[in-house]
Amino acid sequence: MSPRRVRAECDGVGRQDRPLRFTVDGEPVDGIEGQTIAGALLAAGRLAWRQGRSGAPRGVFCGIGVCFDCLVTVGEERDVRACRRRARDGDVVTTQSRCPDPGGANRRHPAPPAEEDG
Secondary structure, three states: OOOOOOOHHHOOOOOOOOEEEEEEOOEEEEEEOOOEHHHHHHHOOOOEEEEOOOOOEEEOOOOOOOOOOOEEEEOOEEEEEOOOOEOOOOOEEEEOEOOOOOOOOOOOOOOOOOOOOO
16 A cells, blocks of 8 residues: 555546645644545655554554554544544544553643642
8 A cells, every 4th residue: 555645647547636634633634535534644654643552653554444553533533443534624633542541531741740738
């Protein structure tokens, strides 16, 4: 599987792609209508977007929605398989992790220290 898009001047089919833009963890990602979130991330050069329990980077493994390695949060919906969900213009995607998170679901920064009662 190649993460690169076919350039318009090299496309023998003559597709008329409609561009779209969504964000992943606040960073813009460009894609084309009909492309999956995983496909757009791969085309943008991002091969991994979460960590497994061991801390190893994870992205697309099977690419057909069987393995659950590509999970992301889209809007308020957690556990979305990026390889199955088509990207939509304006989507707000956040990455997920399988690492234990004692401070709250999907927190990206450490929790502030607790205040001590005097």
